[in-house]
Amino acid sequence: xxxxxxxxxxxxxxxxxxxxxxxxxxxxxxxxxxxxxxxxxxxxxxxxxxxxxxxxxxxxxxxxxxxxxxxxxxxxxxxxxxxxxxxxxxxxxxxxxxxxxxxxxxxxxxxxxxxxxxxxxxxxxxxxxxxxxxxxxxxxxxxxxxxxxxxxxxxxxxxxxxxxxxxxxxxxxxxxxxxxxxxxxxxxxxxxxxxxxxxxxxxxxxxxxxxxxxxxxxxxxxxxxxxxxxxxxxxxxxxxxxxxxxxxxxxxxxxxxxxxxxxxxxxxxxxxxxxxxxxxxxxxxxxxxxxxxxxxxxxxxxxxxxxxxxxxxxxxxxxxxxxxxxxxxxxxxxxxxxxxxxxxxxxxxxxxxxxxxxxxxxxxxxxxxxxxxxxxxxxxxxxxxxx
Amino acid sequence: xxxxxxxxxxxxxxxxxxxxxxxxxxxxxxxxxxxxxxxxxxxxxxxxxxxxxxxxxxxxxxxxxxxxxxxxxxxxxxxxxxxxxxxxxxxxxxxxxxxxxxxxxxxxxxxxxxxxxxxxxxxxxxxxxxxxxxxxxxxxxxxxxxxxxxxxxxxxxxxxxxxxxxxxxxxxxxxxxxxxxxxxxxxxxxxxxxxxxxxxxxxxxxxxxxxxxxxxxxxxxxxxxxxxxxxxxxxxxxxxxxxxxxxxxxxxxx
Numbered sequence: 001x002x003x004x005x006x007x008x009x010x011x012x013x014x015x016x017x018x019x020x021x022x023x024x025x026x027x028x029x030x031x032x033x034x035x036x037x038x039x040x041x042x043x044x045x046x047x048x049x050x051x052x053x054x055x056x057x058x059x060x061x062x063x064x065x066x067x068x069x070x071x072x073x074x075x076x077x078x079x080x081x082x083x084x085x086x087x088x089x090x091x092x093x094x095x096x097x098x099x100x101x102x103x104x105x106x107x108x109x110x111x112x113x114x115x116x117x118x119x120x121x122x123x124x125x126x127x128x129x130x131x132x133x134x135x136x137x138x139x140x141x142x143x144x145x146x147x148x149x150x151x152x153x154x155x156x157x158x159x160x161x162x163x164x165x166x167x168x169x170x171x172x173x174x175x176x177x178x179x180x181x182x183x184x185x186x187x188x189x190x191x192x193x194x195x196x197x198x199x200x201x202x203x204x205x206x207x208x209x210x211x212x213x214x215x216x217x218x219x220x221x222x223x224x225x226x227x228x229x230x231x232x233x234x235x236x237x238x239x240x241x242x243x244x245x246x247x248x249x250x251x252x253x254x255x256x257x258x259x260x261x262x263x264x265x266x267x268x269x270x271x272x273x274x275x276x277x278x279x280x281x282x283x284x285x286x287x288x289x290x291x292x293x294x295x296x297x298x299x300x301x302x303x304x305x306x307x308x309x310x311x312x313x314x315x316x317x318x319x320x321x322x323x324x325x326x327x328x329x330x331x332x333x334x335x336x337x338x339x340x341x342x343x344x345x346x347x348x349x350x351x352x353x354x355x356x357x358x359x360x361x362x363x364x365x366x367x368x369x370x371x372x373x374x375x376x377x378x379x380x381x382x383x384x385x386x387x
Numbered sequence: 388x389x390x391x392x393x394x395x396x397x398x399x400x401x402x403x404x405x406x407x408x409x410x411x412x413x414x415x416x417x418x419x420x421x422x423x424x425x426x427x428x429x430x431x432x433x434x435x436x437x438x439x440x441x442x443x444x445x446x447x448x449x450x451x452x453x454x455x456x457x458x459x460x461x462x463x464x465x466x467x468x469x470x471x472x473x474x475x476x477x478x479x480x481x482x483x484x485x486x487x488x489x490x491x492x493x494x495x496x497x498x499x500x501x502x503x504x505x506x507x508x509x510x511x512x513x514x515x516x517x518x519x520x521x522x523x524x525x526x527x528x529x530x531x532x533x534x535x536x537x538x539x540x541x542x543x544x545x546x547x548x549x550x551x552x553x554x555x556x557x558x559x560x561x562x563x564x565x566x567x568x569x570x571x572x573x574x575x576x577x578x579x580x581x582x583x584x585x586x587x588x589x590x591x592x593x594x595x596x597x598x599x600x601x602x603x604x605x606x607x608x609x610x611x612x613x614x615x616x617x618x619x620x621x622x623x624x625x626x627x628x629x630x631x632x633x634x635x636x637x638x639x640x641x
Contacts (some may be wrong), residue, residue: 001494001507006487013486292482295443296496296543297471299464381444 003302007310010286020278021314021364022321028271029322029360030329033352035260037330041346042337043253057214057227059237061085084109084208085237087200093214096229103215104132109196110210111203113170115160122170123191124199124209133213134188140164141179147195149178155189157181168192171202212237268363275367279311283375290375291383300376307372308365315364319357326356389416390582391440391551396449398435398605409435410446411605417584417598419550422577424596425586432605433586434555440584441474441553442466453551471499475544475581477573479556481536483528483543489515490524493543500547514542518572534565541572545581552576554585558592570595 011018061084090107093099106129113122127143139151141164152162157180162168166177175194183189200206216226223241231239283290290303330346393415400407410432417423427433438444439451442458451458458469475496483492493511502510515521518538520531528536537557544552554573558566570592577583587593601609 001491001498001511003498005491006495006498009484009486009491288482289484292476292478292484293495294467295441295470295474295476296499297467297469297474298499299467301464302499381438 003306003309007306007313010306011310011313014282014285017278017282018310018314021275021311022318024271024274024278025315025318025360025364026322026325028268028363029319029356030325031267032264032359033323033326033356034329034333035264035326036352037327037346037349038333038337039253039257039260040349041330041334042256046250046253056223056241057216057230058240059085059212059214059230059234060240061210062236062238084205084210085212085234087207087209089234089236090209090212092233093212093230096226096233098216098226098229101216101226104129104213106130106133106213106215107196107209108211108213109199109203109205109208111199111205113192113202115156115162115168115170115192118159120156120160121191122199122202123193124196124203125193126196127193129213130193133215134184136184137188138182139179140182141177144176144178144195147198149176150192150194150198151179151181152177152193153181153189153191154183156192170194173198173202272363272367275311275315275364276370279307279368279371280374283307283371283378286375287378287383290378291380294378294380294383303378304372304376307375308368311364311368311372312361315361316357318364319360320353322360323353323356390419390421390454391415391417391584392450392452393440394450394452396436396439396451397447398432398439398444399447408605410439412449413602413605413607415440415600415607417582419582420577420580421598422574422583422596423585423598423600424593425584425600425602426588426590426593427602429588431602433602435605436602437553437555437584437586441476442469471496471547473549473551475547475549475552477537477540477544477552477554477557479559481528481533481540481560483536483539485528488525488527489520489531489539489542492528492539493546495543496547510546511542514546515539517545517576518542532565534561534568537561537565537569538572541569541576545576549581551582551584554583556586556588558587558589563591566592 087107090105093102093105096102106126109124111122112119114120131137131143141151144150150168152160152168157163160168162177162180164177164179167174168177169175170192175198181188181193194202196209200208214230216223227239227241231237293303293306327346327348334346393413396410396413396415397408398410400409413432413436415436425433425436435444439446442461445459453469453473456469458466461469483489484495487495490508490511493514494507497507497510500507512521512524515524518541520535520538520542523531523535528539531539537560541552541557544554552573557573558569561569566589573583573585574595583596585592585596593599598612599610600607
């Protein structure tokens with residue numbers, strides 16, 4: 001027989017009260033876990049969508065000219081013959097502090113060519129990076145293997161009449177057409193894409209590139225900070241972030257996160273009040289019992305320990321159950337917050353589980369502290385007079 | 388000096404005109420191994436006096452010493468330790484915890500004692516054996532009779548071998564036969580050397596005690612040796628036997 005036995009036996013006997021305390025904390029913990037998990041999963045989902053969206057940092061050579069394009073119409077002021085970035089400098093992007101957040105780097109060389117009497121823009125790309133940067137690409141045929149072959153945008157294919165299996169001769173160099181892009185609704189539809197070294201050779205721009213697209217994961221790294229870091233390693237480039245998309249979405253998540261914290265605090269407060277009221281009732285109900293303990297020689301600290309241990313045990317169970325309930329709620333609710341496109345299953349997070357467990361115990365103890373002190377301070381004679 | 392020494396104990400409740408004197412200047416000396424019955428009408432101050440003797444209720448004035456230790460000069464924890472080591476309480480309504488088995492109830496005072504699990508259980512079974520209930524150790528209180536519950540309460544009071552037992556109306560809820568069994572049990576414990584102070588309404592049960600103290604309005608109105616107690620009767624019969632032997636010897640000499 002120890003204080004622990006007294007606590008466990010009492011919990012077994014007063015199941016209704018124990019369940020009431022458990023439910024109070026469980027609702028609090030599961031709400032917090034649910035909301036935090038939801039925010040995390042929404043962030044993951046947005047990151048995933050941003051990855052799907054493609055590049056969110058663009059690096060172009062520095063120029064004094066302004067781009068005079070609007071709505072897809074070029075009005076001059078932008079020349080493909082402008083300054084270029086040296087290809088060997090591109091590798092420096094991988095050396096920035098937040099390099100771990102760089103998903104893909106896509107160097108691109110651009111230049112006009114004439115195919116069948118039509119002036120078409122030739123884009124030299126790294127097809128591996130291009131597929132990450134443009135996940136929406138769908139090719140009839142296949143991507144070129146190695147340095148042999150090109151793929152053609154849908155408009156360029158229509159105008160030039162080229163289709164997979166044809167050969168296109170560019171500046172005397174015959175290249176097989178391995179595939180045709182499905183219409184994307186973007187400028188890509190009017191381009192011919194060749195492997196970067198091939199395009200550089202055709203355009204006479206060996207070792208030079210016209211622009212670099214970077215896909216950055218924005219979780220844990222602010223895009224503006226990455227832009228600064230890339231600018232520092234690429235002084236010849238003008239680094240720009242597609243900020244509106246990132247900022248707007250992250251702000252929405254930020255607002256939701258703040259709202260979640262507010263709701264969590266409120267629910268936890270209500271949960272703690274439930275625990276407080278229940279434990280107060282329990283102490284009042286156990287006045288005689290406490291009187292007997294004190295008469296037997298239990299110190300105030302022993303009584304305090306009995307009440308707090310009881311609260312801690314229930315809170316520990318509530319912490320574990322609350323974590324899994326929160327996780328379950330997130331799994332159910334996530335599709336509603338991500339338009340049914342929740343990115344993967346909500347996974348177990350050991351750190352969050354441990355935090356939920358410990359936080360629940362601490363809250364249970366904190367909420368029971370006053371009733372426990374009340375029990376410890378109970379005058380044993382008063383308790384005996386109640387006998 | 389007596390083992391238990393209460394000098395001019397006063398206990399007042401309330402203040403000003405609403406002051407009620409529960410115990411008004413009680414002097415009490417009890418030797419180690421005595422069996423004392425405190426009697427009186429309801430409201431005479433018996434239970435208040437008992438709670439003061441148990442270190443549960445600080446007197447308004449007066450001193451209370453046990454084995455030379457001023458109990459109310461101790462800190463709250465010190466008094467708790469005093470109760471743990473020196474006092475075994477037996478309550479009128481038994482007050483066994485319903486969610487614990489009889490053995491667990493008896494082990495309760497040992498919950499705060501550093502002892503092995505097996506030792507505690509052995510002590511509880513031993514205490515239950517003393518009251519004749521070792522075979523029911525694993526039953527719950529609601530599975531035994533009132534008399535048995537009181538015996539369990541007595542086992543709980545003696546499990547940690549206190550030198551003093553304070554019993555508040557231990558027979559109050561029992562029939563005459565069961566009450567007598569309880570009194571025999573308390574008498575047996577007293578014979579083992581435990582000092583017993585018992586509060587009772589009943590003249591019949593009070594006569595098991597060696598000394599009777601009668602309270603009225605918080606004051607001792609009568610105090611004396613109980614010549615009808617089993618102890619006194621035993622002493623008396625011993626004396627008679629000795630006298631008889633002496634007379635026999637004298638007669639034989641003549």
